[in-house]
Amino acid sequence: MVNILKVRGLTKSYEDHTVLENVEFELKQNEIMLIKGRSGTGKSTLLNICSMLENPDAGEIIFDGKNLDSYDHKEKQDILRNHLGYIFQDYNLFEDLTVYDNLYIYLTLSSDLNKSKINELIRNSLDEVGLLSKIKSKAKLLSGGERQRVALARTLLLPRKLVFADEPTANIDEENSAKLINIFNKLKDKNTAIIIVSHDDIFDSLADKIYLLEGGKLCQK
Numbered sequence: 001m002v003n004i005l006k007v008r009g010l011t012k013s014y015e016d017h018t019v020l021e022n023v024e025f026e027l028k029q030n031e032i033m034l035i036k037g038r039s040g041t042g043k044s045t046l047l048n049i050c051s052m053l054e055n056p057d058a059g060e061i062i063f064d065g066k067n068l069d070s071y072d073h074k075e076k077q078d079i080l081r082n083h084l085g086y087i088f089q090d091y092n093l094f095e096d097l098t099v100y101d102n103l104y105i106y107l108t109l110s111s112d113l114n115k116s117k118i119n120e121l122i123r124n125s126l127d128e129v130g131l132l133s134k135i136k137s138k139a140k141l142l143s144g145g146e147r148q149r150v151a152l153a154r155t156l157l158l159p160r161k162l163v164f165a166d167e168p169t170a171n172i173d174e175e176n177s178a179k180l181i182n183i184f185n186k187l188k189d190k191n192t193a194i195i196i197v198s199h200d201d202i203f204d205s206l207a208d209k210i211y212l213l214e215g216g217k218l219c220q221k
């Protein structure tokens with residue numbers, strides 16, 4: 001398997017506080033990486049930098065064999081829209097829209113698919129997360145676990161090379177956490193690499209590698 005992500009010498013400070021210091025790691029297609037660490041050690045910062053939402057002060061990020069610095073703006077947009085997926089603590093749903101419309105908007109923004117293909121993708125991804133019965137429900141009427149599964153369905157709509165999950169079990173119960181593991185395994189089967197930031201030991205057996213972020217340094221456990 002080839003590397004989907006390679007990070008070299010990543011450094012980030014906020015004012016005089018160094019959050020990341022010479023962080024390095026590699027991630028192969030279909031590998032699952034778990035990042036642990038105490039609160040405030042910079043896990044979200046690392047995730048945001050690797051997912052192109054934030055810039056590092058120094059260091060290299062090589063995505064799919066090419067340095068991110070050598071991608072132009074349009075190519076970066078393409079990676080963000082078509083190759084990366086995000087599962088964040090708040091699920092960024094449009095509360096007054098139905099589950100279907102939440103996914104529909106996302107698909108029309110990120111692809112040029114026709115209506116019947118869109119319908120097929122939405123139904124398939126909702127089926128995969130066990131939420132087809134809620135397709136017409138408004139997002140604001142869903143439980144925490146259901147909301148998270150809509151966010152997951154959004155990630156599953158189109159094939160992704162790399163998915164980022166920041167504390168994905170923070171707001172859900174054990175049963176939904178188990179469902180989440182199942183979905184991560186399905187993503188892995190489809191050759192999607194996943195980086196999970198979590199305090200939850202539930203991901204230990206799922207992860208191919210576990211790292212600890214402490215004092216700005218990332219060390220493999």
Ligand SMILES: Nc1ncnc2c1ncn2[C@@H]1O[C@H](COP(=O)(O)OP(=O)(O)OP(=O)(O)O)[C@@H](O)[C@H]1O
Binds near residue numbers: 014040043044046
């Ligand atoms: N935009 C910012 N400006 C200034 N300081 C920031 C900014 N973002 C994060 N920080 C600081 O950087 C440090 C790392 O924050 P980060 O959110 O990455 O930690 P974390 O390990 O994800 O924490 P938690 O587990 O509590 O979510 C914290 O001290 C935080 O206050």
